[in-house]
Amino acid sequence: MAAMEKKMAPPLEGVDQGWAWVVLAACFLSNIMNAYFTYAAGVLNVALLTRFKENVAFTALVGSVFASLLSLTGPISSFLVNTTNCRITHLIGSVLIFIGFSASYFVNSLDVLLVTYGICAGCGTGLVAASILIKLGYSFDRYQGIAVGVAVAGSGMGMFLSGPLTQFLLDTYGLNGAFLFLGGLSSQGFVFAMVMRPCGRELLEKAKRKEANTGGFFSSFDFSIIRNKTFMIVLFSNVLWNVSYAILLIHLTNFAVTEGSTPAEGAWLITMIGVGSIFNRILTGLSLGKKNGLDPLLLQFGFLGLSGLITIIFPLFSETYKGQCVFAVIFGFYSGGMITLITPLVVHLAGVSQVAAGVGGMYLSSGIGGILGPPLAGAIYDAWGTYEYTFYLSGALFLVGAFFILISSIWRDELEPEVEHLDIKESNILGGSAMFLTGSMSHLAEGSSPSSARRAMKLSKHSLLIDDVLRASHSSVHRSHLNKEEVDEGEHQPLNQLTVPDQ
Numbered sequence: 443m444a445a446m447e448k449k450m451a452p453p454l455e456g457v458d459q460g461w462a463w464v465v466l467a468a469c470f471l472s473n474i475m476n477a478y479f480t481y482a483a484g485v486l487n488v489a490l491l492t493r494f495k496e497n498v499a500f501t502a503l504v505g506s507v508f509a510s511l512l513s514l515t516g517p518i519s520s521f522l523v524n525t526t527n528c529r530i531t532h533l534i535g536s537v538l539i540f541i542g543f544s545a546s547y548f549v550n551s552l553d554v555l556l557v558t559y560g561i562c563a564g565c566g567t568g569l570v571a572a573s574i575l576i577k578l579g580y581s582f583d584r585y586q587g588i589a590v591g592v593a594v595a596g597s598g599m600g601m602f603l604s605g606p607l608t609q610f611l612l613d614t615y616g617l618n619g620a621f622l623f624l625g626g627l628s629s630q631g632f633v634f635a636m637v638m639r640p641c642g643r644e645l646l647e648k649a650k651r652k653e654a655n656t657g658g659f660f661s662s663f664d665f666s667i668i669r670n671k672t673f674m675i676v677l678f679s680n681v682l683w684n685v686s687y688a689i690l691l692i693h694l695t696n697f698a699v700t701e702g703s704t705p706a707e708g709a710w711l712i713t714m715i716g717v718g719s720i721f722n723r724i725l726t727g728l729s730l731g732k733k734n735g736l737d738p739l740l741l742q743f744g745f746l747g748l749s750g751l752i753t754i755i756f757p758l759f760s761e762t763y764k765g766q767c768v769f770a771v772i773f774g775f776y777s778g779g780m781i782t783l784i785t786p787l788v789v790h791l792a793g794v795s796q797v798a799a800g801v802g803g804m805y806l807s808s809g810i811g812g813i814l815g816p817p818l819a820g821a822i823y824d825a826w827g828t829y830e831y832t833f834y835l836s837g838a839l840f841l842v843g844a845f846f847i848l849i850s851s852i853w854r855d856e857l858e859p860e861v862e863h864l865d866i867k868e869s870n871i872l873g874g875s876a877m878f879l880t881g882s883m884s885h886l887a888e889g890s891s892p893s894s895a896r897r898a899m900k901l902s903k904h905s906l907l908i909d910d911v912l913r914a915s916h917s918s919v920h921r922s923h924l925n926k927e928e929v930d931e932g933e934h935q936p937l938n939q940l941t942v943p944d945q
């Protein structure tokens with residue numbers, strides 16, 4: 443018994459237990475605030491058009507830069523997380539948001555707002571958002587799907603609040619006063635950052651990177667992920683659908699105004715998107731999991747396809763405000779699911795050891811699409827005087843993105859030969875609604891050996907340390923059982939009962 447205790451991996455502090463749930467609460471609240479800032483861009487875009495009287499394309503560029511930098515800063519976020527930790531990265535982002543919004547109070551030029559609001563505050567939201575998702579990847583394993591679903595539901599709540607609250611601020615305090623209020627609100631991020639202390643898994647990953655890196659800026663990035671064909675195709679799909687997503691985020695409010703709605707009614711469309719988004723963010727998180735969970739790639743394919751269809755047919759019923767509200771709720775439902783899948787897709791396709799690089803890549807690809815979409819839609823509107831063609835373009839790009847998700851599964855099958863394939867109807871979660879997404883799902887077989895898990899997740903040459911992580915993260919739950927049972931050292935055991943071999 444003593445020998446067995448000596449070889450047993452110590453439980454990882456703050457993973458799936460204890461402080462991890464405090465971290466989840468901080469991530470939830472931080473997501474509410476960060477999403478509020480991001481989705482307020484559409485309402486602020488209308489105010490900027492009214493205030494500065496510039497053309498639609500250039501005015502949309504300010505909000506586009508702000509919203510897309512949330513994603514474009516992904517590699518910088520990964521670098522900061524790898525060289526420091528999630529807490530410091532989140533704190534730096536919160537400081538940048540505070541400075542950007544507060545400085546915008548004193549600005550009376552659209553060109554300067556592009557720097558203070560668009561670039562400075564936009565970079566801050568990117569650092570905050572990426573640090574949240576990476577932190578969840580470190581703090582949760584067994585309950586990762588639920589944790590991500592709950593945390594990103596905060597984004598849906600922030601979206602719900604952004605429309606009417608931002609319009610209230612604009613009506614009460616004006617554009618400059620609204621920026622000052624947002625600056626004060628962003629200071630709450632300092633508190634959320636302090637809660638995100640490094641957990642056991644994060645410390646182990648940092649130790650592994652420190653041992654592997656020889657120094658220099660680029661050594662802090664894990665470029666091995668580019669050899670993962672499936673993941674790279676998912677990144678390209680991410681670029682396509684984020685062009686469409688950014689177009690709708692920035693221009694939907696102004697579209698409603700051009701159709702005869704008041705600015706307040708246009709702002710409520712963002713709230714309607716939030717209503718649908720909150721529900722599906724939680725539902726998508728609950729549908730994921732290692733046991734009988736839905737395949738994240740399959741979910742992404744379905745969400746993209748259905749978002750494309752509803753966007754293409756939107757012009758058929760977009761003339762009435764009720765029709766616009768119906769579209770906003772349905773679009774919010776499906777798009778909320780796509781955002782929820784960012785971290786699960788990274789962990790599923792690249793593994794825990796590459797979660798920082800993977801999330802950074804996902805955000806970078808999202809930002810590329812985000813910065814292209816709104817100015818493109820603005821140019822189309824300036825040229826033809828209608829938003830109808832922008833909706834056709836957005837819907838088409840959603841569908842093309844879904845096609846590339848389907849293509850990506852070809853290489854995943856080659857990379858994961860030991861994965862079990864289950865019919866989607868066998869899932870005990872979302873069994874009925876999942877019939878809309880035809881096909882099959884896959885997940886790692888329960889009880890697979892560490893070597894099987896390592897090959898399926900395509901971990902690096904330092905994967906022995908990740909074996910320790912897998913063992914330790916599960917052994918804490920079953921520690922009492924291990925103390926009572928003898929372990930046969932010559933046979934493979936389930937992941938939740940593994941012990942570390944003598945080194």
